[in-house]
Every structure is written in C-alpha cells, then in structure tokens.
Amino acid sequence: MKRAAYSVSRVNAYIKNLFYADFLLHDICVKGEVSNCKYHSSGHIYFTVKDEKAAISAVMFATNRRGLSFYMREGDKVLVTGSIEVYERDGKYQLYAKEIQKDGEGSLYLKFEALKQELLEMGMFAEEYKKPIPKYIQTLGVVTAPTGAAVQDIRSIAERRNPYVQLILYPALVQGEGAKESIVRGIQTLDAMGLDAMIVGRGGGSIEDLWAFNEECVARAIFECETPVISAVGHETDTTIADFVADLRAPTPSAGAELAVCDIFELLNGMEQLRLGLWRAMERKRELACQRAGYLEHMLRGRSPQGQLNEKRQTALLLEERLTQAMQRRLTEAKHRLGILAGRFDGVSPAKKLSQGLAFVADEGGRRISGISKVKKGDLLQIHLQDGTIDAEAKGVRRNRFE
Secondary structure (H helix, E strand, C coil): CCCCCCCHHHHHHHHHHHHHHCHHHHCEEEEEEEEEEEECCCCCEEEEEECCCCEEEEEECHHHHHHECCCCCCCCEEEEEEEEEEECCCCEEEEEEEEEEECCHHHHHHHHHHHHHHHHHCCCCCHHHCCCCCCCCCEEEEEECCCCHHHHHHHHHHHHHCCCCEEEEEECCCCCCCHHHHHHHHHHHHHCCCCCEEEEEECCCCCCCCHHHHCHHHHHHHHHCCCCEEEEECCCCCCCHHHHHCCEECCCHHHHHHHHCCCHHHHHHHHHHHHHHHHHHHHHHHHHHHHHHHHHHHHHHHHCHHHHHHHHHHHHHHHHHHHHHHHHHHHHHHHHHHHHHHHHHHHCCHHHHHHCCCCEEEECCCCECCCHHHCCCCCEEEEEECCEEEEEECCCCCCCCCC
C-alpha cells in the first residue's frame, strides 16, 4: 500500500500550528547566555540564547526595542520573555523576544516596583512636598564617591558656571556593603550644615551598582531632608527611587550641577543687558521730557502777559493798517466822485456863465428874475456881473419880437 506524501511547506505549517496551539509557548521566559549577537541596520537584533547543553535562536524586532533597557553584548546572562514560533520558510523555530532583562535583575525589578508603590501610597512622591531649588545658591553639598567621575564633573561644571559657589563634599560609599548607610549619613550630615542645596548621586552602572539609591532608608533620608535635594544617579535612562523622592531629578551628575549652580556669567550678561535697556529707556524719557518742556515753554511764552500784549499790538497794527487802507480807498473813491460832480456842476456854474459875459439879474430883494413878467417900469434891479454888481432901475419893459 502506497503511503501519502506531504509537501515540506505543509509539514512546516502543521508543526507551526502545533506550536501555536501550545499556549505555554505564547508567553515564555527563557534564561541563558547571549551569543552571536548582531544589531541589524533595520533595527532588529538577532542573537542566540544558550546554556551548557543547548541553544535557541532568537530575534527582537525593532518595534519591541523599548523592552530592552541596556546594550546587549556577547556573554550577557539574560532573561528573555516572548513567544516561540516556527519560521515556515526555513523549518526552524526561534524565540521572538518582547522583553530582555539581565539575569538577576528580575527579582530586583520586582523589589523596586514594590517599594516604589509602597512609597507612592505613603505620599512621599507627592508634588506638594517638593521644595524649590534656590536659583542663586552660595553653598552646595554633594553626597557621592570622592574618586568617581561624578564628583569631578560636578566640580568642573560648578567652577565653570560660578566659581564663587562653595562645594562641600561628603565622601560616601555609593555601592556595595554599607553604601546605603553611608549615603544616609552624608545626607543627614550636610543637612545639619544649613546648605542652600544638595546633590545626591553617582555615575552610571548596572542595577546592582545603583541599588543603594533604591533603598528605603535612603528614600526616607531624602524625604526628611530640610535642604532641597537634587537626585543625579546614573545615566539619563537610569531611574531610581531616589529620583522620585528628591525635590528635583537630574538625568546625570553633570546635569545636576547645571541645575543647582546658576551661570553667573550669563547672569552678569543679563544684568548688563538690563542696565543698557534701562539706560536707553531713561534716555528716551529724558528726550521726551525735553521735547515736552520745550513745547510748554513755547506755549508759556505765547500765553504770557508780554506775549499777549505783543500779539494784541500786532493785531492793532494790522487793524490800523487795514483801516488806513480802507480810508485811503474811501478818500480816493470820494475824490473820484467829487471830480465827476465838479465836472457836471462846472457846466451849469453861474460863475462860469458870468465869466463868459453873461449877467445875473435879481430884484432888490436878491430874488432871481427869470422873465420880464417879473419886472415893471421903475423896479429896482441888481445886475450881477463877474467883477461886481450894478444897481439899476427899469426904464421900461419890452418883449422880444420873435415871441
């Protein structure tokens, strides 16, 4: 009897379904050592997890890289959480990683989260308990290792930003046995000195190296400290309980020094800019005041008694000139009219008639005799000539023969 034959792809698909049906493989944590670790340009990480007896291929896709908080290297002991699935094309199964932790950090992480939740519920992280960091400090306490890079960075930055700030170092153990007690003593000692601010921290390291700053006694010492505390532990990606309790978190010790110490040279430059701005504002005020004073002086001169008198005099002179011109025009017009009337009267003037040889005859009462009907024989007459008057008596009256 001939057996049924299956294609490779069908067999691989069948095996894949078997893996998929096992829910244990959907969310599994594998413990081992990293080998053949390669960071691909696409962002994916390909590696192998092995122990002394076996190995399994693994991959962490770029979309899951947030589940990796450290740079994975050959030989790292890790806990890889993810799913095991079959890659049909090659007929291989591999571990698809979603989260990777260094071996030994898992229990510490749970301890960290438990203490964090406990202190959160106690209100030790509440914003209302946070004290502001003074902007301009004169004394700065530092609790850290005396020989580490952290203290050197803090000294260098503080001196560069403000050489007048006094640094007081408490040389503390920052890792290992006795570290938490040493840090607590340092915080309490510097707090009793009445400093302006305090930096508590150290350089980077593994979670075990930084664990002293996750201890409850250190958190309580920071919370009870009257001096404003800046937590500056590890690198920017490191987070400790001390960061949550402190009044201010700095991503690194260097950043802590920059947050604590004001840049005095920037301050002096700012003050100089303010001084220049104030001087310019005063100059503008002075110029405006001078302009207003000149305007008021001009207005005062115009409204002073002497000024008003001069103005009235000027107005009077102007009116006098206008009146003189008007009178002159009236006189000229009158003279012109008089000349016209004189010409008219000259034609009918008795004196002119008399100068032409004519006479003016009047009765003895001086009344003009306009015709012979007014005269009878024997009447006394007055005959007015150009050079005198003749008294005469009418000898007779006769009419013109043409009438």
